[in-house]
Amino acid sequence: MTPRFAAASQSYNGAISPATGVLDAGLSASQVMSLRRELAGRKTVLCFGGGVDSTALIVVLRATGIRPEAVTFADTGGEKPETIEHVEKMSKLLVSWGWPSVSVCRKRTKPETGYSDLEGNCLSNETLPSLAFGMKSCSLKWKQGPQDQFLMGAKSGPNTCDPRPVWVATQASGERILKLIGYDAGKADVRRSKNLSRADEHFDYAYPLQTLGFERSDCVKAIATALGPSFVPIKSACFFCPASKHWELYWLAAHHPELFERALHIERTALTGRHSRFDAVEFGADWEDMVRNAERFPSSDTTVGLGRSFAWNHWARVNGVVDADFKVRRELSAVFAARAAALLGEDNAFDSRSCGAGGAGPQQLALIA
Numbered sequence: 001m002t003p004r005f006a007a008a009s010q011s012y013n014g015a016i017s018p019a020t021g022v023l024d025a026g027l028s029a030s031q032v033m034s035l036r037r038e039l040a041g042r043k044t045v046l047c048f049g050g051g052v053d054s055t056a057l058i059v060v061l062r063a064t065g066i067r068p069e070a071v072t073f074a075d076t077g078g079e080k081p082e083t084i085e086h087v088e089k090m091s092k093l094l095v096s097w098g099w100p101s102v103s104v105c106r107k108r109t110k111p112e113t114g115y116s117d118l119e120g121n122c123l124s125n126e127t128l129p130s131l132a133f134g135m136k137s138c139s140l141k142w143k144q145g146p147q148d149q150f151l152m153g154a155k156s157g158p159n160t161c162d163p164r165p166v167w168v169a170t171q172a173s174g175e176r177i178l179k180l181i182g183y184d185a186g187k188a189d190v191r192r193s194k195n196l197s198r199a200d201e202h203f204d205y206a207y208p209l210q211t212l213g214f215e216r217s218d219c220v221k222a223i224a225t226a227l228g229p230s231f232v233p234i235k236s237a238c239f240f241c242p243a244s245k246h247w248e249l250y251w252l253a254a255h256h257p258e259l260f261e262r263a264l265h266i267e268r269t270a271l272t273g274r275h276s277r278f279d280a281v282e283f284g285a286d287w288e289d290m291v292r293n294a295e296r297f298p299s300s301d302t303t304v305g306l307g308r309s310f311a312w313n314h315w316a317r318v319n320g321v322v323d324a325d326f327k328v329r330r331e332l333s334a335v336f337a338a339r340a341a342a343l344l345g346e347d348n349a350f351d352s353r354s355c356g357a358g359g360a361g362p363q364q365l366a367l368i369a
């Protein structure tokens with residue numbers, strides 16, 4: 001584990017039923033049966049993202065009596081502190097169940113590369129995470145790649161490591177590892193997953209939450225039922241993720257102004273740097289001028305910032321989130337938090353922030369029952 005992942009101190013074993021010795025996640029008997037039918041007898045590895053869906057995935061597997069061979073989490077270096085704390089807490093919980101701890105997988109770069117995480121990658125290359133350009137290489141390079149290497153091993157380079165026993169065993173037996181992914185049955189995740197292959201060269205893939213018909217609110221409820229409201233995490237993503245919604249920008253400015261400012265710096269470095277694709281002729285002014293003075297950016301297919309069609313710096317200025325030096329107006333953090341809460345309903349990314357600061361309370365859980 002990296003130093004970011006110091007051992008958590010909290011101990012909690014979950015809502016184990018005294019009658020059955022099984023974790024109570026509110027699953028029906030037929031749901032338990034359908035999961036067992038799908039997964040029984042397979043060597044499984046759970047890809048833990050540190051957010052709501054994959055936490056629910058852990059809970060339902062435990063409730064079903066299915067124990068994965070490994071639980072992996074990819075640390076891009078850009079996750080929010082709440083997510084890191086949640087991963088630590090879950091890892092300790094898994095160990096208390098007799099499960100493998102969460103294996104934190106991190107891409108290692110060569111010393112001469114000059115950066116060691118995705119944020120450094122963006123700053124060094126004066127670019128944005130690839131999602132801002134409609135591509136997925138940030139996720140492939142910093143998430144999928146390190147998790148695959150952790151399992152399969154690497155023979156050379158800075159990521160050299162031995163393959164995991166489960167990989168060695170399945171290679172010898174001819175079995176294929178089944179990777180469990182926490183896509184839920186909501187529209188957004190179904191859209192994301194429906195065109196993905198259920199198998200590639202090395203692994204098979206399954207989406208147990210979709211088998212259960214679990215939407216995001218079902219995931220929150222299952223976690224709160226099984227582990228308690230304090231185990232409902234926030235949505236996991238890099239603090240500079242181009243997929244962030246406006247309410248998440250307000251939330252970040254309210255709760256982590258220093259991270260918000262770092263995201264603004266990534267964007268400014270990319271859009272004003274040597275690789276910038278911003279065309280001042282197309283927009284009638286250079287990027288900095290637009291950000292500081294324009295009411296809005298003209299409609300364009302060009303990526304103008306972390307928000308693709310909008311620049312976080314521009315958004316922050318016109319919404320009064322930053323001062324003239326693009327520093328977050330920390331005295332307004334309560335206002336930003338209130339704006340985030342007001343906008344939340346427009347998004348389906350239900351998480352602990354939808355349920356109050358300390359996690360889902362009884363009234364909120366009643367609403368999603």
Ligand code: SF4
Binds near residue numbers: 130242
């Ligand atoms: S969370 Fe966003 S920025 Fe981070 S790797 Fe995934 S897509 Fe890229």
